[in-house]
Amino acid sequence: MELIRKMVLLMEEDPSGWAPDMNIEGYSPDQIGYHAYLLVDSGLATGSDVTPIGSSMPVYILNHLTSSGHDFADSARTQYIWDEVMEDMQKKGVVSAALDLVRKLLDTRIKKHLNAE
Incomplete structure (x- = not known):
């Protein structure tokens, strides 16, 4: 990934x-x-x-x-968001996941950070 x-x-x-x-x-x-x-x-x-x-x-x-590639780049660009999602996957024993799922996890994490402010 x-x-x-x-x-x-x-x-x-x-x-x-x-x-x-x-x-x-x-x-x-x-x-x-x-x-x-x-x-x-x-x-x-x-x-x-x-x-x-x-x-x-x-x-x-x-x-x-x-267009989907640019959307993925937007979701994956921020290093600490990427690291958090990858770390969460590892903690839960998920070795790999579909690109679609990873993008959804990234988007969810971004929304969580935006709502926390």
């Missing part, structure tokens, strides 16, 4: 609106290519399938975020 977040935020930061080169420290090109596929498959980004013949996993190159 952390790589998905980093990729979405990196794309949103680019002023051109197009996805920049996805070199993210600590992640291999294979990991990034597969997570690019996940972003496209989930509807958060558009991209192109560049999977080589014989590859053991799909590989995609990202083009740009969709």
